[in-house]
Each structure stands twice: as structure tokens, then as C-alpha cells.
Amino acid sequence: xxxxxxxxxxxxxxxxxxxxxxxxxxxxxxxxxxxxxxxxxxxxxxxxxxxxxxxxxxxxxxxxxxxxxxxxxxxxxxxxxxxxxxxxxxxxxxxxxxxxxxxxxxxxxxxxxxxxxxxxxxxxxxxxxxxxxxxxxxxxxxxxxxxxxxxxxxxxxxxxxxxxxxxxxxxxxxxxxxxxxxxxxxxxxxxxxxxxxxxxxxxxxxxxxxxxxxxxxxxxxxxxxxxxxxxxxxxxxxxxxxxxxxxxxxxxxxxxxxxxxxxxxxxxxxxxxxxxxxxxxxxxxxxxxxxxxxxxxxxxxxxxxxxxxxxxxxxxxxxxxxxxxx
Amino acid sequence: xxxxxxxxxxxxxxxxxxxxxxxxxxxxxxxxxxxxxxxxxxxxxxxxxxxxxxxxxxxxxxxxxxxxxxxxxxxxxxxxxxxxxxxxxxxxxxxxxxxxxxxxxxxxxxxxxxxxxxxxxxxxxxxxxxxxxxxxxxxxxxxxxxxxxxxxxxxxxxxxxxxxxxxxxxxxxxxxxxxxxxxxxxxxxxxxxxxxxxxxxxxxxxxxxxxxxxxxxxxxxxxxxxxxxxxxxxxxxxxxxxxxxxxxxxxxxxxxxxxxxxxxxxx
Numbered sequence: 001x002x003x004x005x006x007x008x009x010x011x012x013x014x015x016x017x018x019x020x021x022x023x024x025x026x027x028x029x030x031x032x033x034x035x036x037x038x039x040x041x042x043x044x045x046x047x048x049x050x051x052x053x054x055x056x057x058x059x060x061x062x063x064x065x066x067x068x069x070x071x072x073x074x075x076x077x078x079x080x081x082x083x084x085x086x087x088x089x090x091x092x093x094x095x096x097x098x099x100x101x102x103x104x105x106x107x108x109x110x111x112x113x114x115x116x117x118x119x120x121x122x123x124x125x126x127x128x129x130x131x132x133x134x135x136x137x138x139x140x141x142x143x144x145x146x147x148x149x150x151x152x153x154x155x156x157x158x159x160x161x162x163x164x165x166x167x168x169x170x171x172x173x174x175x176x177x178x179x180x181x182x183x184x185x186x187x188x189x190x191x192x193x194x195x196x197x198x199x200x201x202x203x204x205x206x207x208x209x210x211x212x213x214x215x216x217x218x219x220x221x222x223x224x225x226x227x228x229x230x231x232x233x234x235x236x237x238x239x240x241x242x243x244x245x246x247x248x249x250x251x252x253x254x255x256x257x258x259x260x261x262x263x264x265x266x267x268x269x270x271x272x273x274x275x276x277x278x279x280x281x282x283x284x285x286x287x288x289x290x291x292x293x294x295x296x297x298x299x300x301x302x303x304x305x306x307x308x309x310x311x312x313x314x315x316x317x318x319x320x321x322x323x324x325x326x
Numbered sequence: 327x328x329x330x331x332x333x334x335x336x337x338x339x340x341x342x343x344x345x346x347x348x349x350x351x352x353x354x355x356x357x358x359x360x361x362x363x364x365x366x367x368x369x370x371x372x373x374x375x376x377x378x379x380x381x382x383x384x385x386x387x388x389x390x391x392x393x394x395x396x397x398x399x400x401x402x403x404x405x406x407x408x409x410x411x412x413x414x415x416x417x418x419x420x421x422x423x424x425x426x427x428x429x430x431x432x433x434x435x436x437x438x439x440x441x442x443x444x445x446x447x448x449x450x451x452x453x454x455x456x457x458x459x460x461x462x463x464x465x466x467x468x469x470x471x472x473x474x475x476x477x478x479x480x481x482x483x484x485x486x487x488x489x490x491x492x493x494x495x496x497x498x499x500x501x502x503x504x505x506x507x508x509x510x511x512x513x514x515x516x517x518x519x520x521x522x523x524x525x526x527x528x529x530x531x532x533x534x535x536x537x538x539x540x541x542x543x544x545x546x547x548x549x550x551x552x553x554x555x556x557x558x559x560x561x562x563x564x565x566x567x568x569x570x571x572x573x574x575x576x577x578x579x580x581x582x583x584x585x586x587x588x589x590x591x592x593x
Contacts, residue, residue, distance in 0.1 A: 167448065170447060170448050170449075170450060171444075171447050171448065174441040174442075174446070174447035174448075174450070174452055175433070175439045175440075175441030175442045175447070175452060175456060176441060176442050176443070176444065176447040177447070178426070178430050178433060178434060179434065179442055181423070181425070181426055181430070182423050182426065182430075182431075182434045185423035185424055185425055185426060185480070186421050186422075186423055186424075188385070188405070188417075188421065189417070189421035189422075189423065189492075190434060191404070191405040191406040191409070192383070192385075192405055192406075192409055192414060192415055192416070192417070192421075192496075193409055193414060193434060193435045193437075193495055193496060193498070193499050194406050194407075194409035194410040194414075194437055194499055195406055195434070196406045197406070203444060308425070310425075310426060310427035310430065310477065310479055311426070311427050311429055311430040311433075312427065312429070312477050313429055313460075313464065313476050313477060314457070314460060
């Protein structure tokens with residue numbers, strides 16, 4: 001595999017993994033209106049849980065320390081990551097939605113992210129602090145050549161992103177999806193006709209959380225490790241920008257946004273050679289480009305590239321509207 | 327509902343009190359609503375009408391008192407539970423879903439949709455059920471004469487249309503009782519006549535009991551009997567409009583400037 005092929009395969013894998021992540025956040029934020037600024041906390045929960053499930057127990061001596069260490073195979077470790085992410089999401093959302101809405105909810109979730117990040121970074125016996133869990137491996141990584149592994153992981157990521165898309169789109173087009181949107185627009189009005197907004201929001205949050213956990217598990221096993229640098233708040237903001245650019249509330253739009261914004265601007269930069277003697281220039285320019293794209297869309301096309309489609313009458317009903325019924 | 331007599335009272339409010347911080351908005355309000363009636367609730371701004379409606383509907387929890395609906399003590403129930411029990415409310419500012427189409431908006435009102443549960447939503451086994459409900463929703467849109475805007479977004483509706491969409495969504499729940507908070511606010515004079523006819527039809531044809539807050543006394547007089555008048559967090563008088571016009575305490579609180587003219591015109 002030459003350098004270009006490697007770049008394409010690697011970008012494709014990242015595109016698929018980011019696609020999984022953006023689908024989950026779009027369900028929470030785009031469809032249901034939950035401004036989840038702690039989304040990457042859930043991603044991290046999935047990644048760390050998968051890591052400590054896959055790794056052997058931490059060696060004695062205290063140089064490397066983490067909880068767990070179950071030595072489980074890849075599928076079980078990923079499943080464990082998703083389950084733990086679901087538990088985390090349920091507790092967080094279930095409590096937060098009891099009393100908080102809109103801006104206050106957003107602020108609370110933001111502080112959750114900050115708090116959890118501080119604890120994990122500064123309390124080393126939990127998840128090895130700043131170093132994080134390292135030395136993770138994907139399935140068959142020891143049996144495949146590096147090239148073979150890259151191609152296999154691309155395929156695996158694509159399967160997972162398609163599966164995630166199917167699940168989330170099914171929720172989205174069902175009456176449950178209509179309910180998500182109604183809650184996003186006005187949860188008091190929805191409650192006034194008998195809809196339990198807590199249940200609806202928790203459902204959306206839970207599916208988004210499971211998706212985040214899956215994405216985290218796959219990213220960690222692909223890149224071989226997970227540390228506090230991987231889940232800072234800007235990561236969530238970039239995903240939110242991708243949703244705004246692609247089309248809030250429409251799964252396909254979110255996917256498009258993540259490919260354009262994250263792959264086009266951010267991941268691709270990893271493969272551009274460092275500019276002169278300023279290694280910090282490129283990431284800074286990427287941040288500027290992301291922000292400009294966000295502003296441009298909010299100003300000129302706030303509905304995003306693929307706008308959410310309002311529900312239409314079925315064809316048969318349109319015919320009937322011509323004939324008055326009374 | 328053991329006897330006919332007990333069943334004729336659909337809503338009983340018993341000593342409801344609520345205060346916001348130091349301000350006591352309602353002070354031990356009690357009232358009864360008979361099944362099938364169209365009741366009015368009037369009073370000057372700040373009299374506690376909306377707070378009373380909030381307490382009855384469960385939007386806020388009353389600090390004292392009981393609410394009995396259809397013989398069941400529903401005190402402290404949240405909004406969605408009272409709605410499921412058959413008492414549905416609307417709001418002073420109409421609440422349509424701005425970025426949903428009207429047909430979506432009205433469909434949200436349908437109770438117990440199969441596709442609102444997770445497993446059927448994932449499996450896609452909700453389409454037959456939806457077809458049935460959509461038929462009902464389209465009929466409802468025809469009834470309220472808003473079928474032509476069925477695919478418009480909520481943000482593109484006139485004030486009168488928003489009221490009708492809200493009412494359609496509400497009626498999709500098949501309520502036994504409606505609590506309407508100023509349903510004529512933001513409605514043009516022409517649309518107002520239409521809304522009067524719709525509301526009267528809901529009460530007379532569908533047998534829905536209605537409790538309505540409204541500031542326009544001509545509309546209250548036209549539609550409602552009995553009428554409960556509130557002032558300073560208390561119900562100060564109840565009865566028909568002509569009875570209320572004889573009530574000195576109410577006149578001083580609320581009707582002061584119109585009483586001369588109306589008294590002369592009514593022997």
C-alpha cells in the first residue's frame with residue numbers, strides 16, 4: 001500500500017468512525033434538542049471501558065495503573081464499552097431531565113464533562129491519568145499485516161456506521177422521531193397532550209449514548225489507546241458544527257457534515273506536512289476554518305446542507321382533502 | 327361514578343392555594359364544574375386565573391388543596407398524566423411546533439401510538455397503525471377548516487390558524503374536558519367568529535366540558551354559563567353573566583366601568 005492508498009483508507013476509517021459519533025449526537029441535539037455538551041464524556045466512557053476490558057490486569061509496581069483489566073476479546077470488550085456508556089447516559093440523563101431544560105441543561109452537561117475530565121486526568125489509579133489506557137488492539141491485529149489491518153478496520157467501521165445509520169434512521173422516521181422533534185420544539189405543549197417528555201428525552205439520550213459508546217470503543221481500538229487529550233470539549237463542538245453544516249435533525253445531513261467538516265478540514269490536516277517551523281499553525285488554521293464554516297452556515301443556510309424534511313400528507317389523504325367531509 | 331348525581335360533577339377543585347415566593351397568587355380556591363357545561367373564568371390581570379389553570383392541569387404543583395377529576399384525586403399529577411386522564415389544556419400564547427408541519431403537529435396529539443414505542447419504531451411495524459391515525463388527523467383538519475395548510479410549517483401560520491392547529495392536536499386526544507387559557511388571544515375578528523362556532527360545537531356536539539379563561543366579556547357571555555369571577559386570588563362570584571352584573575363586589579373589582587350601561591340595558 002503506497003502513501004496515497006494508506007491516506008485514503010485511513011481517512012475512510014476516520015470518516016466512518018466520526019460518522020458513528022455524529023449520528024448519536026444528531027439524535028440527541030438535532031432531533032430532540034438536547035444540547036449535550038458532555039457528549040464526548042460518553043464517548044470516553046465507552047472508550048475507557050472497552051480499553052480496561054480488553055487489556056490484561058495492570059502490572060504490579062504502579063508504573064501503569066488502571067481499574068479492571070479483564071483480558072476480554074475484542075467483541076466482548078466493545079459490547080462492554082457500549083453497555084457501560086448506556087449506564088452512564090441513563091444515570092446522567094435520567095437525573096438531569098428530571099429538573100433541567102434548555103440552557104440550564106446544556107450548562108449542567110458542560111460541567112459534567114469538565115468535572116469528569118478533571119477526575120480522570122488527575123486521579124491516576126483510576127484510568128492512568130494523563131497517559132490513559134494504551135496498547136489496545138483491534139480484532140486480528142496480531143494476525144494481519146499492518147496493511148491488512150487497515151483495510152479490515154475500514155470494512156468493520158463501514159459496517160458499523162451503516163448499522164448505526166439504519167437504527168437511528170428507523171427511530172427518526174417513526175412516530176417516536178416525530179415525538180423527539182415535538183419535544184425539541186416545545187416540550188410543555190407535548191406534555192399537555194399526554195406525552196411524557198422525560199421518557200422521550202431519556203430514550204433519545206440513551207440511543208445517542210450507546211452510539212457514542214460504540215464510536216469511542218472503535219476509535220480507541222483503532223488508534224490503540226485513549227487518553228484525556230482525545231475527549232476535550234472542542235471535540236463535541238466540532239461534532240455540533242458538523243451537524244449544523246450538514247443539516248440538523250437529519251441523519252444523512254449529519255453524516256455529510258461530518259465528512260465535509262471533520263474529514264475535509266480536520267483529519268485531512270494530519271496528512272499535510274508541517275508548515276515550516278510552525279507545527280502549531282496548521283491546527284490553529286483548522287480551528288479558524290471550522291469556525292468560519294459554522295458562522296457561514298448559521299448566517300446563510302441555518303437549516304444546513306440537507307435540511308430536515310417536514311412530514312407530508314400521504315398521497316391518499318391529499319386526494320381526500322379535495323372532497324370536503326362535512 | 328356510582329350514582330348519576332356524583333358523575334355530573336366532572337371537576338372538583340378543593341381549597342387550592344399557591345404562591346410565588348411572597349406573592350400569594352391564589353388563596354384557597356374551590357369550584358365545581360358540571361359535566362357537559364361550558365364554564366367561563368374571568369377576572370382582572372393578576373387575579374390568579376392562569377395560576378389556577380396551571381394548578382388544575384398539573385403544570386405547577388399546588389401547595390395546598392385537592393383536585394378531583396372524574397372522581398379521581400389527581401392533585402400533584404404532572405401535566406402529561408392529567409392529559410392522559412382526559413383533561414387537556416391549551417395556553418395563553420399558542421404553542422404550535424414551529425419547525426414541524428401541521429400534520430405532524432396534530433399527529434403528536436394521538437395517544438398510544440404503536441410507533442412511539444422503541445421496539446416497533448426500530449422494526450418499522452407501525453405503518454398500519456399510523457395510516458389509521460393519519461386518517462383521523464386529516465378528518466380533524468377538515469373539521470377545523472385547516473386542511474389546506476396541512477403541510478405548512480407551524481412557523482408559517484396565522485394567529486387564528488395556530489389556535490385551530492392547537493385545538494386539533496388537543497382534540498386528537500379525545501379529551502373529556504378542555505382547559506382553555508385565552509383561546510381568542512391573537513385571533514382576528516373574522517377568525518374569532520369561526521372559533522366561537524368551533525368551541526360551541528365541541529361542547530354541544532362532542533360533549534366536551536370546557537373551562538375557559540377569557541378577557542372579552544362579550545365572548546364569555548355568548549359561550550359560557552356558569553361563569554366564575556376571580557379577583558385577588560379568590561373566586562368572588564359565580565353564576566350567569568346577568569347574575570354577575572348584579573354583584574356589587576365583582577363590579578367594584580372588575581366590571582366597574584361597564585356596569586351603568588349594561589344595567590340599564592338589562593331590566
